[in-house]
Amino acid sequence: MSLRFPQLLTQIEGLGESAARRAAEAARKLPVALRSIDEAQRIGRDELTNRIRRAGERWRGAHPTDEPVNVVFGLPPHPSRLNVIGADGSQILPDRHAPALYFLINIGSILIEQGTGSAPRTASEAGVFYDDADLYGDSGDLASPAWINGKRDVAEMETLARLAESCSGAPTLALLDNGLLLWLALQAGDQHRKAVDRLLAEYLQHLTRLRASGVAVAGLVDRPRSADVLALLALVLAPEPDPESSPAISPYRGLTDRALFAERLEPGQRSARFVDSSPVNRDFETVGHQIQFFYLNTGGAHNIARVEIPGWVAEDPKRLEWVHAGIIEQSKTTGGFPYPLVRAHELAVVTAADRQAFEAMIEQSLIRRGLRPRISQKAQTKRWTGARRRHRV
Amino acid sequence: MVVTQVPIGRVTRCSTRGFVGAVRLPEPDIPAFGGFCVVETQHGQARVIGLIYDLSIEDDELARQMASAGDLSREQLADAQTNRQVPLEFSALTVGFAREGTYHYTLPPQPPLTLAEVYPLDVNEVHSFTERFDFLPLIFGADRLPVDDLLAAALKQASLTYPEKQRLPYLVQAGRECARFMAADLNRLENLIRSLQT
């Protein structure tokens, strides 16, 4: 045991104290926020838009849409037949200490033909990347975890598009265990812009395929920590924020949208739609995929999810109904998270044992080619010191 | 070894006396208690023959959650029963090994290696391996195992490799061999005989 707990005791106490203080503070602020959401509606969409503009380029928050910001939508009827597709991915990142340099992406997917009673179609599709072009890209640096995550996101979207195109005859809902905005594009600096742009273009292209196939698509963020709507509500309290002051200094610091909507939404209800203000959404908007979001109580007391949808779903009442009713229906048995995403995750996940098995096979393959796999001393050391169970009979 | 069968898993930990394997399999392919399995050792020079004495399904939160939800859709039920792979750990007791075409009813010189593939023992091999009852001592020697149930399951499986008419005589002979070990405990023996018959 290398953590020396006695030394840490004071800090642990402090940490607990501070968390308790923040929680108390947030509880105090919550009623204010709840009141201001109605105030926001009274101010009106145009005035809110003005205040947003006046807040400047760096302001980040939720733009109101044609739906009144304080409105709550009840659960629409579920179609008698609905295809629900889920996709999720996982990866093995390249490891300099491993016997060979590679990375692996595994996509799990499921297609449920709700209403038919037949067993869903499931798949796990893995890809191994070991070429220099994949590993190093244009820059010559080893592929970063962020970039590999991005590649995985693209693969997930590609899987959804492919499965959606295979469906016909019934309404189809494609679900992603993630926001729809490509996270890599949100994070990326300028160094690898070109590579990132290539991935983004691919991603958007798959979204376009989805739109063309007539399906509804939604990305689900479980336990969201965003405060976009609260940022909008802050403008209700302070009509003229100082554009120079940091956005972090919000009157609702410590609160989340989730806490807010947990108070407002009954199970099955959703909030109004909003538009995400991040810059990358402009890229999406350019090709007709402006991303909107709403909060949804997926069941249970405080189970608030953030659901992201492209504009072409948001503005098609039918597809919006499929998203709303479909997610609620699929979350019934799984405690508030859609079943297809639970299963897609299960099909995608690469366990430690799987990884060990995979690497053993790589070693065998190397040996067959006369290469002596050398596990780095560091990895070997980890193996020795890692917890091992002894087999007993 | 010519592999025509699907492996039932890979060894995750082992000792000379037995090995544990893990696998995720759809329900119909799950190995059975008392089943014979085989795994290579010493770089394929020998094959360790094991008898599966324990199967444990690892913790599966989804199944637990769904079971408590109660209101499963037909599609979800079908999914759980045909698609979902059950995370499984099986434990096998070493009952002998094969080397150069000969069976040895003792512990192998080396245990199988981690991640070696475990296969079900082919029916013909089950037959020839169990023609002699010399594997019984290794089973009787394993304490803390459900020895009697394991014996009954293994012997019944072995008897099924015989033509219908020879099964009963095989089981009688097997019962006698077991009786030699159990003569001191008639209750145990009676139970074993009962399980052999059912």
Place this chain on the structure above:
Amino acid sequence: MTDASDLDSYFGERQGETPLGTVVGGSLSAGLRVKLDPHLSIERLAVGRYVVIQGQSRRTFFGIITDILLDAANPDLPRRPPDPSDSFSAEVYRGSVAYGAMQVTPMLVLDEGAQEPRPIKTIPAHFSRVHEATAADVERVFGREDQSHFFIGSPLDMELVQVNLDLGRFVARSSGVFGKSGTGKSFITRTILAGIVKSGLASSLVFDMHNDYGWAVKGEGQHQYKGLRQLFPDGRVNVVTLDEETSRARGSKIDRILKIGYEQIEPEDVEMLAGLMGLSDIQTGALYYLRRRLGPAWIAKLLEEEQAGEELQELVLSGRILPGTLDAIQRKFESFFRRMGFLVPGKGDEAVDDIFNRLNLGTSIVLEFGRYGNTLAAYVLVANYLTRRIHARYVDRMNRHAGGQADEPRPLMIVIEEAHKFLDPQIAGHTIFGNIARELRKYNVTLLIVDQRPSGIDDEVMSQIGTRVTCLLDNEADIRAVFSGVSGAGALREVLARLDTRQQALIMGHAVPMPVVVRTRDYDQSFYSAIGVVDGEERKARAKRGAETLFGD
């Protein structure tokens, strides 16, 4: 649920190739404990059968099954047997927790490469395999039939194997044939006698109480069997009769009639009859006095056929004998001697010398008692009378032979029935038969005693019996008597007690390498042919063929 016939057919198939079991314990004195192979049905075993045990040192041991038992590895099992309807459980228990065992008495050992088995001096090692003896194994033990080895019967369940008596050894010491009445003693005895006559190894003198040996023997029902005289029509067997009338009536060929003159009878001859005649010790003692005083005609005088009134009167008056004693003797003599037609007044003839000569020439003699056979006293008298005198001549001849003055007399075997009458412990010490049994072959005379009550025979005499041929006995005392002086006999008792009532006998002792239960050979046409008899019909047919060959067409 178990189909018993399935199991039977399965285990039945393997029966032949598996050993009976393995040796798990025992001792040389108490015999070996053999745990039976579980595949073997215990019910197929039988006491008295032979087994072969493969020792660890390449020795082969021969033994005999002497007991069969059921045992259990767990002492609780008898208290809680499997459910009677559960044949599967029963089948599992049988041969595992519950098993059969047998007691085997080892008898002989055959060293590797040796031809002749030797008596056993050690036992096979633990876990030696025990097999049922094959015909070849048993044949090797009992040898082949030849001049001195006579086929007496077959071991149980081995009809093709011959058990051959070593006749040389059989006649070298006294032997016995025992068995309760109706078990075929006289058939076996006659068979053996035929063998001895054929071999020429000894002459026999048969005191034939019930006309069982000489001529036209009656068997069960109306069937008649050939007597020895018929088997050997060439003179090797003579019939001497005490009762010419009866013998002639039976159509018996008679070679001589035996009459005994009163004057030839000595008190010693009468003394043997004391019990039968009801003579007290005093009366018996008086006989010797009377003989001395009355001279050779003492019997005639006592019977008052000769004038002896005065002499007798004198004896009484002299006080040497009580009048009551004399009266009693006279009365008893009167009732006995008058009834015995073969006892004749006067000096008698040279019958004893004649019989001795015939015997010494190699002729066997069957002494037929005719109707006197029903009178035990007649039998005892004559047997005693002849034996004493012939034995005396043998002793004399042997002594002279030792001095180089005579040829060695031909070995003689005297056959007596109801032997316990001659050899009971009260009198065996001082009768001629007791002497013969004890002196072994010193004077070339041995006994073959035929008896149904061996317990009545003096132990010392029994212990001298070299070869014992025993049919079924069921009296404990008799069984004990038969085994007296035989080592490891206890084990064989079970065998003996379980013989069939007919044609089965346990043979042990000198003349066989190891104890053997035989089904004695049939006394029938094939036996006659084996002995060399050519039947009347057959002889005619042969003669005819011979004539045809001679004269042609």
